Amino acid sequence: MTEQLDEKLARLYEVLQGYESMALGFSGGVDSTFLAAACARAIPHAAVLMHLINPFAGTPEVQAVRELTEHNEPTSSDKTVMGLPLIEIPFDPFDEDKIVRNAPDRCYQCKRAGFSRIVEAAQARGISVVFDGSNADDSYDDRPGMRALRELGVLSPLMETGWHKAEEREMLRRWGVPIWNMPAGACLATRIATGEALSAEKLDAVRACEDYLHGCGLKQVRARLSGDTVRIEAAPDDLDRLATMATTDEDAGGRELRMDARKEPDDGVCIPPSIVHELQRLSRRTVNPVARTYRYGGSSPVGMP
Structure with a gap:
C-alpha cells in the first residue's frame, strides 16, 4: 500500500x-x-x-x-x-x-x-x-x-x-x-427536494438541524427538507448511535421517562423524542421521528417521500 x-x-x-x-x-x-x-x-x-x-x-x-x-x-x-x-x-x-x-x-x-x-x-x-x-x-x-x-x-x-x-x-x-x-460533505442545497425553490430560511433550517446533530455526536448526517417536513438520514454508525441513545423526557404529569431509541424493521431508527423536539424547534417544521440510512443524492422531487 x-x-x-x-x-x-x-x-x-x-x-x-x-x-x-x-x-x-x-x-x-x-x-x-x-x-x-x-x-x-x-x-x-x-x-x-x-x-x-x-x-x-x-x-x-x-x-x-x-x-x-x-x-x-x-x-x-x-x-x-x-x-x-x-x-x-x-x-x-x-x-x-x-x-x-x-x-x-x-x-x-x-x-x-x-x-x-x-x-x-x-x-x-x-x-x-x-x-x-x-x-x-x-x-x-x-x-x-x-x-x-x-x-x-x-x-x-x-x-x-x-x-x-x-x-x-x-x-x-x-x-x-x-x-x-472529516466525513464527506455536500452543499446544503442538496438537502432541499428537487423542484422546491431554494431560500436562505430553508438552508438555515437545514444547517441548524445538522449542526445540532453533529453536536449530539453524529458524524455524517443529512437533514432533508421537503415542504413542511424534515427527514433525517445518517450513516450506519450514526444510526447505531441513535439506536442506543437514551433520552429523559417528562410526560404531561411531570413523571420522568427514560426511553431508548428503537430500531424499525426497515433500516430505520426511532429518534429520541427530545431530539425530535429540538429539531422541530430549530427547523420550525414537522420532523419525521424515524431516521433512515444516508443515501447519496437523496433529495427527492417534491411530493416524493
Whole structure:
C-alpha cells in the first residue's frame, strides 16, 4: 500500500509540475485539501487557492477552511493555507434564478456559475489553468457538475492520476493534516427536494438541524427538507448511535421517562423524542421521528417521500 501510494504521488507531482501556474478551487473538503497539500509540496510557488464564500457551504467545510487558514502577520489581511495564497471570492447563488428554482439541473447551474467566477479570477491574475478536486471515485458518476467543469476547461489532476478518497485520507493522515477523517460533505442545497425553490430560511433550517446533530455526536448526517417536513438520514454508525441513545423526557404529569431509541424493521431508527423536539424547534417544521440510512443524492422531487 505504501509503495503504491508513493508511486501514485510521484505521478501526481509530475502532472502538477507540468504547469507554470495554476489556481485550485478550494472548498475545505478532503479532495481539494489533499490536492492543495500536494501542490504545496510539488509546486509551492506556482499554485494559488481560490475559495468561494457562499451560503451553500456546510458548517464542517466552513470550519475546515477556517482551521487551515493562516494569517501571515497578525495585522495582515493576506491569508494562506499550507503556505499557498488563499483568495476568497464572494459568490451568492441566490442571485442566480437558474439555481434558486432548484430544477433537476441545479447542480450543473451552480457548479458552472461558481467555477466561472474562479476561472475569471484566475485569468485576471494571468493564470490560465484551473484545477478542481474531483477524483477517480467521481469518474463513475454521471454528475452534472462534472459536465460544467469540462465545459469551462477545468482540469481534475486527481482523477487523471487515479486517486481515490480513501487514499487521499491516508496521505493527509500521514502528513498530519487534521481534516483527514472529516466525513464527506455536500452543499446544503442538496438537502432541499428537487423542484422546491431554494431560500436562505430553508438552508438555515437545514444547517441548524445538522449542526445540532453533529453536536449530539453524529458524524455524517443529512437533514432533508421537503415542504413542511424534515427527514433525517445518517450513516450506519450514526444510526447505531441513535439506536442506543437514551433520552429523559417528562410526560404531561411531570413523571420522568427514560426511553431508548428503537430500531424499525426497515433500516430505520426511532429518534429520541427530545431530539425530535429540538429539531422541530430549530427547523420550525414537522420532523419525521424515524431516521433512515444516508443515501447519496437523496433529495427527492417534491411530493416524493
